[in-house]
Amino acid sequence: MYIAVIHHSHDFSNDYAAYLSKLLDDTATEYSYEARDYHHQQVVKDPLPKENLLLHIVIPATGSFLLKYWYGVKLPSIFKKYKIEKVLCLYATCTSSKVPQLLIFPGTELLQPDKKMQFWKQFAAKRLKKSIQTAKHIITYSNHAKKILQDLGGNDNNKKLVLPYTVNEIFKPLEWHDKLYIKSRFADNKEYFISVLGDNDEKSFTALLKAFSKFKKWQQSSMQLILLPKEEAFANIIYDKLDTYKYKDDVKLVNDADKKETADLMASAYAFLHIAAEDADLLAVTAALQSATPVIAYYTESLQEYCGDAAILVKEPGFEAFGDQLTQLYKNETLRSEMSEAAIKSAETLQQKEHAAALWQQINAL
Numbered sequence: 001m002y003i004a005v006i007h008h009s010h011d012f013s014n015d016y017a018a019y020l021s022k023l024l025d026d027t028a029t030e031y032s033y034e035a036r037d038y039h040h041q042q043v044v045k046d047p048l049p050k051e052n053l054l055l056h057i058v059i060p061a062t063g064s065f066l067l068k069y070w071y072g073v074k075l076p077s078i079f080k081k082y083k084i085e086k087v088l089c090l091y092a093t094c095t096s097s098k099v100p101q102l103l104i105f106p107g108t109e110l111l112q113p114d115k116k117m118q119f120w121k122q123f124a125a126k127r128l129k130k131s132i133q134t135a136k137h138i139i140t141y142s143n144h145a146k147k148i149l150q151d152l153g154g155n156d157n158n159k160k161l162v163l164p165y166t167v168n169e170i171f172k173p174l175e176w177h178d179k180l181y182i183k184s185r186f187a188d189n190k191e192y193f194i195s196v197l198g199d200n201d202e203k204s205f206t207a208l209l210k211a212f213s214k215f216k217k218w219q220q221s222s223m224q225l226i227l228l229p230k231e232e233a234f235a236n237i238i239y240d241k242l243d244t245y246k247y248k249d250d251v252k253l254v255n256d257a258d259k260k261e262t263a264d265l266m267a268s269a270y271a272f273l274h275i276a277a278e279d280a281d282l283l284a285v286t287a288a289l290q291s292a293t294p295v296i297a298y299y300t301e302s303l304q305e306y307c308g309d310a311a312i313l314v315k316e317p318g319f320e321a322f323g324d325q326l327t328q329l330y331k332n333e334t335l336r337s338e339m340s341e342a343a344i345k346s347a348e349t350l351q352q353k354e355h356a357a358a359l360w361q362q363i364n365a366l
Contacts, residue, residue: 001051001052001053001085001086001364002048002052002053002055002082002083002084002085002086003033003053003054003055003084003085003086003087003088003363004038004055004057004075004078004079004082004084004086004087004088004099005021005024005054005055005056005057005087005088005090006057006059006075006087006088006089006090006091006095007021007056007057007058007059007090007091008058008059008060008061008090008091008120009058009059009060009061009062010061010062011061011118011120012230013118013121014090014091014106014107015106015280015281015282015283016090016104016106016107016141016165016280017090017091017104017106019165019283020088020090020104020139020163020359021056021090023166023352023355023356023359024054024088024359025054026356027356027360028054031052031360032051032052033052033053033054034049034052034053034054035054035056036048036053036054036055036056037055037056037058038055038056038057038058038078039057039058041055048082053082055082055084057075057078059071059074059075061091061118061119061120062119063119064119064122064123067093067119067120067123068123071093071094071095071096072095072096073096075087075095075097076095076096076097076099079095079097079099084099085099085100086099086100086101086102086363086366087099087100087101087102088101088102088104088363089101089102089103089104089131089135090104090106091104091106091120091124092104092105092106092110092124092128092131093120093123093124093127093131094127094130094131094134094135100136100366101134101135101136101366102135102136102137102138102139102362102363102366103131103132103134103135103137103138103139104138104139104140105138105139105140105141105145105149106140106141106280107145107278107279107280108144108145108148108278108279108280109121109278109279110124110125110128111125111128111148113125113126128152129152132149132152135159136159136366137159137160137161137362137365137366138159138160138161139160139161139162139163139359139362140160140161140162140163141162141163141164141165141280141282141302142162142164142279142280142282142301142302142305142306143162143305144279144300144301144302144305145162145279145280145302146160146162161358161362163355163358163359163362164282164286164306164349164350164355165282165283165285165286165306165350166286166350166351166352166355166356167283167286167287167290167350167352168259168263168352169352170259170260170263171263171266171267171287171290171291172263172267172290172291173267173291173292173344174264174267174268174291178264178267178268179267179268182264182265182267182268183268186226186252186254186265187224187226187252188224190222190223190224191221191222191223191224191270192223192224192225192226192252192268192269192270193212193223193224193225193226193269193270193271193272193273193326194225194226194227194228194265194266194269194271194272194273194293195208195225195226195227195228195272195273195274195275196228196229196230196274196284197227197228197229197230197238198230198277198281201277202237202241204275204277205237205238205241206241207275207319207322208225208273208275208319209241209245209251210319210320210323211273211319211320211322211323211326212225212247212251212323212326213246213247213323214319214320214323214324214326214327215323215326215327215330216246216247216250218327219326219327219330219331221330222250223250223270223330224250224251224252225247225250225251225252225273226251226252226253226254226265226269227251227252227253227254228254228257228262228265229253229255238253239253262287263287263291266287266288266291266293267291267292267293269288269291269293270294270329270330270336271293271294271295271296271326271329271336272284272285272288272293272294272295272296273296273297273322273326274288274295274296274297274298274303275297275298275322276297276298276300276303279300279301279302280302282302282303282306285297285303285306285307285311286306286347286350288343289306289307289310289343289344289346289347289350290343290347290350291343292340292341292343292344292347293340293343294310294311294312294329294336294339294340294343295307295310295311295312295339295343296311296312296314296322296325296326296329297311297312297313297314298313298314298315298317298322299313299314299315300313306346306350307342307343307346308342308345308346309338309339309342310339310340310342310343310345310346311339312325312328312329312339
């Protein structure tokens, strides 16, 4: 079977698309598929495999005209040329082709479009109802998102699958002596909170620093804050802001951690602080849960669904309410222990191999 996977160029905002794409590539060999890049294939013109091709097609996402042309004309032409049998639409937009399509719904913000959004989000939002009707099956990241889709109408509910974020097994709880080693390497042998910073999200970063300031002011502890930026380019902005920050000596920016170090840092943290920009911003939370690390975050229905009792979800807006919860958790070691146990329980439903198999099963069912 020949499967096309549709991507957009120069976009780092669709975490769910990136997650599903990597999940496909990581398990392609197991399901006897060969993954190839369409544009590279156009250049080298190597013979295609006799069966089971996963063809990644990256289209320009620089404007509505190009998007309309690719989804309406170019992609159907490529499908015909390469005899594509099924399509995964990672960016919430179906093509005009009659080839069976699996639509990926990557975030609820598409229901409230505005002109500040990237072009692809504006484009997808305008065509969402039509794409839902066109798609044979739909995949999304939470039951909350699935319910929103159901309220829009379209396909039968049994054609919508919740495929949650999962992370590699390298994210796991650590023994106390391993945690001591990580703290000695990265946190001056001190306890620390940890947070993953979104792409160039200065507003969330500033709110996080203010919440940490409130905690430090009232608790007077040696607690540190370790920051992991998603994109290296954001580090320069962070450095500038930290330069005048009152508690800058207690903030560590780890900009070059490999996957194993990231997993160890997450598992050794006192708690994971999550200031989500969007409802679907859940990948780092999943890593925390699998690492048995308690979560403090602003409330969303999808976060509640993922975390259960493993998270303190702050419903009141503003950094002050968030900072209060840092203090409350620090003062209650029993609560932290209970949240750690709850994280392990929540992670049991987020096993990567199980959900990778479900993804391939859904593709085969198209």
